[in-house]
Amino acid sequence: MIINKIGTNLKDIETPELIIDLDILDANVNTVSKAYSNSHLKMRAHTKNLKSPYLARRQVEAGGSNGGVCTAKVSEAEVMVEGGFKNILIANQVVSDDKIERLCSLAKFADMKVGIDNIDNLNNLSKFAIKHNVILGVLVEINTSMFRCGVRSSDYAVELAKRAIELEGINFKGVMSHQSIKDYTTEEERWKIGEEYIDICLESKRAIEEAGMDVEIVSTGETFTFDIVLKYPEITEVQGGTYALMDLNYPYMPFDIAVKVLSTIVDIYDDKITIDAGNKCIAAPNNATPLIEGVKSDLVEMGLDYSVHKILDGKKYNIGDKVYLLTTHEDGLMNRWDKFVGIRKEIVEGSWDILGRGCHH
Numbered sequence: 401m402i403i404n405k406i407g408t409n410l411k412d413i414e415t416p417e418l419i420i421d422l423d424i425l426d427a428n429v430n431t432v433s434k435a436y437s438n439s440h441l442k443m444r445a446h447t448k449n450l451k452s453p454y455l456a457r458r459q460v461e462a463g464g465s466n467g468g469v470c471t472a473k474v475s476e477a478e479v480m481v482e483g484g485f486k487n488i489l490i491a492n493q494v495v496s497d498d499k500i501e502r503l504c505s506l507a508k509f510a511d512m513k514v515g516i517d518n519i520d521n522l523n524n525l526s527k528f529a530i531k532h533n534v535i536l537g538v539l540v541e542i543n544t545s546m547f548r549c550g551v552r553s554s555d556y557a558v559e560l561a562k563r564a565i566e567l568e569g570i571n572f573k574g575v576m577s578h579q580s581i582k583d584y585t586t587e588e589e590r591w592k593i594g595e596e597y598i599d600i601c602l603e604s605k606r607a608i609e610e611a612g613m614d615v616e617i618v619s620t621g622e623t624f625t626f627d628i629v630l631k632y633p634e635i636t637e638v639q640g641g642t643y644a645l646m647d648l649n650y651p652y653m654p655f656d657i658a659v660k661v662l663s664t665i666v667d668i669y670d671d672k673i674t675i676d677a678g679n680k681c682i683a684a685p686n687n688a689t690p691l692i693e694g695v696k697s698d699l700v701e702m703g704l705d706y707s708v709h710k711i712l713d714g715k716k717y718n719i720g721d722k723v724y725l726l727t728t729h730e731d732g733l734m735n736r737w738d739k740f741v742g743i744r745k746e747i748v749e750g751s752w753d754i755l756g757r758g759c760h761h
């Protein structure tokens with residue numbers, strides 16, 4: 401069954417539907433292109449967010465990119481290699497033998513790099529790279545703030561870099577870090593926190609160089625430091641994820657929300673509307689609340705196939721009206737859907753599979 405065909409007007413779209421506004425996506429990727437095209441550093445888009453080689457290509461072709469992408473998982477990397485990408489960083493640790501074998505098999509088709517923070521894992525990567533006769537690039541991951549992965553000291557970063565250089569099948573490429581910001585109040589504070597985190601990564605980079613090794617890649621970042629990284633000549637690439645599709649979590653950054661769930665109002669009672677989009681088609685991790693676009697609203701209840709929202713600013717709706725539901729996590733939202741519908745100026749331009757959906761391995 402084909403619904404929401406090319407040329408369908410927004411008002412006639414069957415709901416619920418995952419919509420990407422392609423004009424907004426273009427504006428977001430062009431903001432990065434403008435900032436990075438004539439800069440010393442380049443974007444290496446993180447495709448865990450948009451999960452689509454088609455969309456990743458738009459990011460790369462916009463400019464300001466080094467042509468490579470990041471993934472979080474081996475299975476996401478498989479999707480991107482199949483989608484034609486030749487330069488991939490798995491910005492994460494790959495530790496099980498089975499996944500390392502799959503990583504080696506990808507290295508026959510693409511320049512594969514992976515994060516490391518542990519000597520046993522590094523030795524294992526080398527063992528399988530030799531077995532499969534491939535070279536795996538490695539970047540020492542530096543913990544700067546998240547305490548999930550990454551080395552906690554520059555001494556250990558140096559030790560790992562030395563070992564990587566000694567090992568067969570391994571090509572030491574550099575360092576990487578990723579950080580997140582939680583509470584802050586002013587722009588100065590955002591910059592201060594971003595700089596503090598990035599400095600921790602650079603401390604390890606410099607320690608490796610002082611120990612006599614070359615560091616070719618310094619890969620860091622995310623959406624909240626997209627502008628801060630520009631002041632560091634030593635950073636070579638930026639792992640931007642959310643910026644392309646955006647969500648409610650980064651209202652302070654110069655990007656707009658391109659991905660939304662179009663939903664129909666099926667019931668109205670007083671100031672509450674019930675819409676046909678619920679938990680199955682929206683993602684809201686950490687108890688953050690999805691909102692209706694363009695009005696002040698509060699989530700009253702999130703069912704699986706519906707949700708109830710209280711409209712706080714008096715706006716009146718009719719049953720059958722359509723509203724956009726905005727998410728606090730575009731990555732999780734994309735993972736809920738098999739396809740997205742791309743629109744431009746309220747007309748459907750196409751519909752594409754989300755090939756990286758469900759890539760948990």
Ligand SMILES: Cc1ncc(COP(=O)(O)O)c(C=O)c1O
Binds near residue numbers: 491492577621643
């Ligand atoms: C290692 C790594 N790099 C980059 C990103 C992208 O961050 P953001 O979505 O804030 O741009 C993530 C997101 O979780 C990540 O885990």
